[in-house]
Amino acid sequence: MKKCRKKFLAVLSVFLLSGIFGVDAYADPSQNAVEDEIDISRFNFGEGTQIESLTFENEKGEIVTVNLPNELMYEITDVQIEEFVNNQEAGSINIYAIESIDHDQYDIFTEDSNPTARIFGTWLHTTTVTRRAGTTNFETGSRSIITVARGMSVNLSRSWSATSNLQISSGTPSSTSFTSNHSMTGTRSTSLTFNGPGESSSFRSRDFRMSFIHEHVNWEQRSTHSMAPFNTITTSGRGSRPIQILWYSRDIR
Numbered sequence: 001m002k003k004c005r006k007k008f009l010a011v012l013s014v015f016l017l018s019g020i021f022g023v024d025a026y027a028d029p030s031q032n033a034v035e036d037e038i039d040i041s042r043f044n045f046g047e048g049t050q051i052e053s054l055t056f057e058n059e060k061g062e063i064v065t066v067n068l069p070n071e072l073m074y075e076i077t078d079v080q081i082e083e084f085v086n087n088q089e090a091g092s093i094n095i096y097a098i099e100s101i102d103h104d105q106y107d108i109f110t111e112d113s114n115p116t117a118r119i120f121g122t123w124l125h126t127t128t129v130t131r132r133a134g135t136t137n138f139e140t141g142s143r144s145i146i147t148v149a150r151g152m153s154v155n156l157s158r159s160w161s162a163t164s165n166l167q168i169s170s171g172t173p174s175s176t177s178f179t180s181n182h183s184m185t186g187t188r189s190t191s192l193t194f195n196g197p198g199e200s201s202s203f204r205s206r207d208f209r210m211s212f213i214h215e216h217v218n219w220e221q222r223s224t225h226s227m228a229p230f231n232t233i234t235t236s237g238r239g240s241r242p243i244q245i246l247w248y249s250r251d252i253r
Contacts, residue, residue, distance in 0.1 A: 056082060062090035072098055076244070080213065084139050084246070091203065092251040099245040101184050103129070108178040121227030127178040128220050129166065132238065135216035140164070140240070142211040148196035149205050157191040164212040164242040166219075171237015174223040182217075184242035186210060203251035213244035 050070040058064050064085045068076075075098045085093070108127045141164055148154050166182035197203040220236040 056085040058088055059086045064088050064090060065092045068095035075100060080137050083136055091253060093248055095246060095248040097247045101243060103182055108181045110175050110177045121225055124224050124226060125175040126222045129182055129217050132216040132218050137213050137215045139211045140214050142209055145208045146194050147205050147207045148194050150197045150201055151199035152196045153193055155193045161187045166239055166241040168239040171235055173221045173235050174233060182241040186245045197251055203253050205252050206249050207252060208249045211246045212242045214240035215243050216240050
């Protein structure tokens with residue numbers, strides 16, 4: 001994949017971004033939400049914003065230009081952007097904000113909750129999840145929020161919430177309840193205006209989107225019966241968990 005980079009200072013039209021379709025499930029925003037809510041003013045390129053412009057070739061050999069505020073270059077690597085662009089169509093992409101989460105590296109304790117099972121004891125599960133070394137992150141769950149035609153503006157007043165949990169790709173754990181402990185939720189509730197490309201633009205529309213970025217992980221679960229503590233079952237496997245949300249738009253010819 002070829003890439004070139006240049007910095008420039010520009011006054012860009014304000015593109016406001018909001019809302020989102022569900023990915024894994026609609027969720028209570030109070031559960032597993034990102035702790036630091038990003039200020040809504042970051043969903044635009046304002047006057048005097050220093051923009052980093054990156055030009056890539058996608059897997060089809062088409063040119064894709066990625067524009068993002070210089071400050072976001074510390075939140076996403078070139079390799080991550082390359083992986084992201086690989087699946088994008090030719091055109092221009094504006095990344096407005098990136099939400100990140102650091103998953104705690106600790107054992108997750110869960111217990112079977114079936115009341116009937118308690119008569120005969122319950123299974124206690126201890127699950128450890130760690131990042132798989134030597135792997136690259138990848139985009140998943142991309143959703144279109146709204147597409148706006150050239151020269152048009154649309155206002156949306158709806159509230160959106162979407163959650164992405166840890167996804168198991170191999171192995172069969174005795175309990176899957178730990179997957180919600182490695183999750184990420186994006187919510188937006190502000191009424192915002194979405195602007196399409198300018199009337200003189202060569203692009204016919206602007207598609208406002210969001211995507212979850214996952215990292216590859218290994219998981220291991222130890223299950224012990226409460227009435228037979230020496231009866232332990234160990235299972236393991238692989239999966240992925242969300243670590244970032246990208247809020248962006250792409251201009252389409």
